[in-house]
Amino acid sequence: xxxxxxxxxxxxxxxxxxxxxxxxxxxxxxxxxxxxxxxxxxxxxxxxxxxxxxxxxxxxxxxxxxxxxxxxxxxxxxxxxxxxxxxxxxxxxxxxxxxxxxxxxxxxxxxxxxxxxxxxxxxxxxxxxxxxxxxxxxxxxxxxxxxxxxxxxxxxxxxxxxxxxxxxxxxxxxxxxxxxxxxxxxxxxxxxxxxxxxxxxxxxxxxxxxxxxxxxxxxxxxxxxxxxxxxxxxxxxxxxxxxxxxxxxxxxxxxxxxxxxxxxxxxxxxxxxxxxxxxxxxxxxxxxxxxxxxxxx
Amino acid sequence: xxxxxxxxxxxxxxxxxxxxxxxxxxxxxxxxxxxxxxxxxxxxxxxxxxxxxxxxxxxxxxxxxxxxxxxxxxxxxxxxxxxxxxxxxxxxxxxxxxxxxxxxxxxxxxxxxx
Ligand code: SF4
Ligand code: FES
Numbered sequence: 037x038x039x040x041x042x043x044x045x046x047x048x049x050x051x052x053x054x055x056x057x058x059x060x061x062x063x064x065x066x067x068x069x070x071x072x073x074x075x076x077x078x079x080x081x082x083x084x085x086x087x088x089x090x091x092x093x094x095x096x097x098x099x100x101x102x103x104x105x106x107x108x109x110x111x112x113x114x115x116x117x118x119x120x121x122x123x124x125x126x127x128x129x130x131x132x133x134x135x136x137x138x139x140x141x142x143x144x145x146x147x148x149x150x151x152x153x154x155x156x157x158x159x160x161x162x163x164x165x166x167x168x169x170x171x172x173x174x175x176x177x178x179x180x181x182x183x184x185x186x187x188x189x190x191x192x193x194x195x196x197x198x199x200x201x202x203x204x205x206x207x208x209x210x211x212x213x214x215x216x217x218x219x220x221x222x223x224x225x226x227x228x229x230x231x232x233x234x235x236x237x238x239x240x241x242x243x244x245x246x247x248x249x250x251x252x253x254x255x256x257x258x259x260x261x262x263x264x265x266x267x268x269x270x271x272x273x274x275x276x277x278x279x280x281x282x283x284x285x286x287x288x289x290x291x292x293x294x295x296x297x298x299x300x301x302x303x304x305x306x307x308x309x310x311x312x313x314x315x316x317x318x319x320x321x322x323x324x325x326x327x328x329x330x331x332x333x
Numbered sequence: 334x335x336x337x338x339x340x341x342x343x344x345x346x347x348x349x350x351x352x353x354x355x356x357x358x359x360x361x362x363x364x365x366x367x368x369x370x371x372x373x374x375x376x377x378x379x380x381x382x383x384x385x386x387x388x389x390x391x392x393x394x395x396x397x398x399x400x401x402x403x404x405x406x407x408x409x410x411x412x413x414x415x416x417x418x419x420x421x422x423x424x425x426x427x428x429x430x431x432x433x434x435x436x437x438x439x440x441x442x443x444x445x446x447x
Contacts, residue, residue, distance in 0.1 A: 304340075
């Protein structure tokens with residue numbers, strides 16, 4: 037493993053470049069198809085104590101990683117961790133685009149590492165953590181503000197007529213058309229890619245962000261929900277829907293095809309209508325129980 | 334106040350500026366038959382005195398649009414309760430002074446003030 041140090045300064049932080057060679061591995065043996073190598077330049081960050089000046093807190097490490105057809109960016113990162121540098125830190129869980137935990141910035145664009153083919157990124161790949169969230173270590177960022185903003189918009193069905201807490205075990209009536217009103221927005225994984233890509237989030241740390249706003253719209257558009265006025269009240273404040281400048285980068289990077297930019301414009305329209313025209317919608321009724329229930333509750 | 338109200342005002346004043354600005358441009362360029370006549374001192378003054386009320390409206394639209402817009406830009410660049418209230422008050426004071434100075438000018442060309 038050859039290490040080379042090129043220290044330079046960037047934005048007041050010392051950045052170091054380290055080169056790590058590859059070890060031909062089981063990665064290619066297991067797939068058995070044509071193999072090549074890519075250069076993975078990975079952002080590194082250590083949260084050192086303030087008085088520790090022995091090493092720079094941020095750096096880039098470069099790794100040579102063998103790839104073959106089907107190698108994902110997450111496979112490449114796991115390869116680095118298993119074979120070249122066990123200290124590399126990143127999040128993942130499902131490896132199939134479902135849990136939303138493996139979001140990174142690859143070659144300047146937000147992606148789910150497990151859903152991204154390395155071959156689509158070229159031979160030189162730069163991997164950075166998501167933007168607009170504070171760093172924990174290497175590629176992991178702190179999602180706390182992101183989650184808190186999601187909670188602010190009441191991401192659950194609000195019903196004032198029935199108690200949906202605890203042992204609630206009934207269904208609300210909903211037609212396929214009503215389902216389609218919000219289905220796209222219900223696909224959100226909470227991966228945070230949109231939050232990282234959003235230019236408003238970059239300067240306004242109080243801005244709710246595309247995910248939370250799309251989540252608010254998801255429930256407002258749900259025929260079973262009765263909390264639309266409360267939610268419009270929340271999104272019709274400063275640092276919320278009206279701070280969106282419609283850059284559209286959130287919708288561009290979303291790995292699940294959610295369109296937060298559209299949802300935010302819908303929220304603005306609803307907030308304007310609320311000035312007088314919008315009435316509290318009547319949420320859909322409960323589905324009646326079958327007369328002779330096999331398993332009565 | 335709710336953001337939608339403030340933003341509605343922002344959009345409406347924007348449209349008002351577009352409409353009155355175009356009128357202003359048209360009057361000052363072509364009133365009195367052609368550009369060379371329109372820029373004569375007397376015809377400029379007559380436009381000003383005839384449309385004084387519209388100028389005042391134009392000033393209202395401009396003052397709101399510029400200073401509320403500027404406040405929003407500043408509050409997107411930096412946050413904090415104290416910072417935001419300082420920016421708000423700064424915009425109210427500077428905007429208010431601009432409006433008063435503009436009104437004074439309009440009243441002077443209308444002959445109300447000397
Ligand atoms: S809207 Fe898309 S990009 Fe944003 S958190 Fe949800 S799944 Fe991720
Ligand atoms: S590891 Fe779960 S979405 Fe990538």
